[in-house]
Amino acid sequence: MNDSAPFSSDETAHPGRLVIISGPSGAGKSTVVKQLLQRCEVPLQLSVSATTREPRPGETHGKEYFFLSHDEFATRRQTGDFLECKEVFSMGHWYGTLADQVATGLNAGKWVILEIDVQGALAVLDDPRYRPLTIFVHPGSMDELERRLRNRGTESESSLTARLETAAAEMQCLSRYQYEIINESVDNAVTEICQILKDQRKKSPCSKN
8 A cells, every 4th residue: 555645544634435335246236326426415426446457338538447558557556556456356357446536535525435346345444544434235145146146147157156156255244344235125225325324424523514
């Protein structure tokens, strides 16, 4: 980590708040976060991740992702520019959260959402400079998770098995999170998370409420 990153363990050092939303692949996190950004009254901002994969049709640099070359990503890793980063599913592509993007949002008073996997979340939690609000989203059971992944129709059997094995390990980390959301209904999950954020904002020493 870059010790010069503009963060502090003092929660009043900046007016925003860091929010981690994670959980196993197939839990519906992206859909929940998308609606949360549209519906919740808290001043939310989604952190844009960096990746080494190529843009897909319709994707724009700086909007869906910051698309970096492998060399640029590696250089930025070495200089400590990432809060967290990892190679995903051993496919040769790296993903990570840029510290300066998060800092900019927090310093502007935004509640910056990191929609990241459990490994990334634990990396941020283990850094004493950050005191994020942590929310774990899951579908309620491994059987339901497998059903959802199979219904996608995008996974080979070997890929599905790998995702389920990863998910089982991630579920063991549930106790590291402050809040658990069972995503049986996207609408209900969004309502629950928004209420958590509003309640936490009222407790914030920098809240304007």
